[in-house]
Amino acid sequence: MEAGQRKNLQIIAPCVAVIAVMLGLVAYSPKLYRLFCGATGLGGTTQRAYLDLDVISKRTVTVQFDSNVEPGLPWRFEPEQRAVIVHLGEQKLVFFTAENTSDQAIVGHATFNVTPLQTGIYFTKIQCFCFTEERLEPHQKVEMPVVFFVDPAFAKDSDLRSIDTITLAYTFFRSASPANAQDLSRFLPNAPSDPAHGQKLFSERCSTCHALDANKFGPMLGGVIGRKVGSIPGYRYSPALRSASFTWSADTLNRWLADPQKLVPGTKMPIRVLEATSRKDLVAYLTQESQQYESQQHRDGVKPSQPTDPNTD
Numbered sequence: 001m002e003a004g005q006r007k008n009l010q011i012i013a014p015c016v017a018v019i020a021v022m023l024g025l026v027a028y029s030p031k032l033y034r035l036f037c038g039a040t041g042l043g044g045t046t047q048r049a050y051l052d053l054d055v056i057s058k059r060t061v062t063v064q065f066d067s068n069v070e071p072g073l074p075w076r077f078e079p080e081q082r083a084v085i086v087h088l089g090e091q092k093l094v095f096f097t098a099e100n101t102s103d104q105a106i107v108g109h110a111t112f113n114v115t116p117l118q119t120g121i122y123f124t125k126i127q128c129f130c131f132t133e134e135r136l137e138p139h140q141k142v143e144m145p146v147v148f149f150v151d152p153a154f155a156k157d158s159d160l161r162s163i164d165t166i167t168l169a170y171t172f173f174r175s176a177s178p179a180n181a182q183d184l185s186r187f188l189p190n191a192p193s194d195p196a197h198g199q200k201l202f203s204e205r206c207s208t209c210h211a212l213d214a215n216k217f218g219p220m221l222g223g224v225i226g227r228k229v230g231s232i233p234g235y236r237y238s239p240a241l242r243s244a245s246f247t248w249s250a251d252t253l254n255r256w257l258a259d260p261q262k263l264v265p266g267t268k269m270p271i272r273v274l275e276a277t278s279r280k281d282l283v284a285y286l287t288q289e290s291q292q293y294e295s296q297q298h299r300d301g302v303k304p305s306q307p308t309d310p311n312t313d
Helices: 004-041 117-122 153-157 195-206 241-242 252-260 275-301
Strands: 059-069 075-079 082-088 092-100 106-116 125-126 133-138 143-152 163-175
Touching: 059 075, 059 092, 059 143, 059 241, 059 252, 082 092, 106 117, 133 252, 143 241, 195 252, 195 275, 252 275
Parallel strands: 059 163
Antiparallel strands: 059 082, 075 092, 092 143, 106 133, 106 163, 125 143
């Protein structure tokens, strides 16, 4: 290669590399921007969590709801409640209604933000329908849940002392990537349970404290269906659970997830699953795992495993 060609190559190669990097940033910029906004609250982007807080403040804020639909998308979309008053740290369940007014199935994609913008970092959603592809069948109408709380740290931010109202706004657009859409009919009351979704929820929201085969902060949950409450050997239950006398079933587990304090007054379990579809899927997953657990124990010819890590529920 001649000297001139080598010199040209030394100039061209870095330029090509820079162009490739820029193209990569362009391709991934929406995802990178979303991650950045989620970490900083920029632009009113809310936080995402899989556990609620066991701390509820006396201070309250009003949370208002707004909904919008892209022109040309034949959907009706609106909140079922225009505003709620919540204590900081209090988990709250609200619903939005979506209806497809057309004669064909349509996939939508929702974005959201909160205002004032600086409150976004304190507004935390445990469950919502945003940033996923969602399909509505012709003339189908569904109620979509949103579970959220406002972080108690909101009260310590001196810049927010005069703010007592937050607005959560969603906008639905027609999806540009409808191939792998979820079906919004999963929120219908007669929808079948989904153990696979329950497994995902267990991993996201339960696995910090629970495992199927060992005690952690909470007792093991393998084989929980059909087991007497408070009966895992070696686990230090609270007095409330030790004195309870029922057996875990799909019904009692659903009631426990909805409100542990109502089912067993005095229990120390702080977490609730307010949304019925999520509870149904979690119960379906734990029922399936219990059946597999018992079958394995029977095949092995051994008694159920007895974890020994002492904790409190």
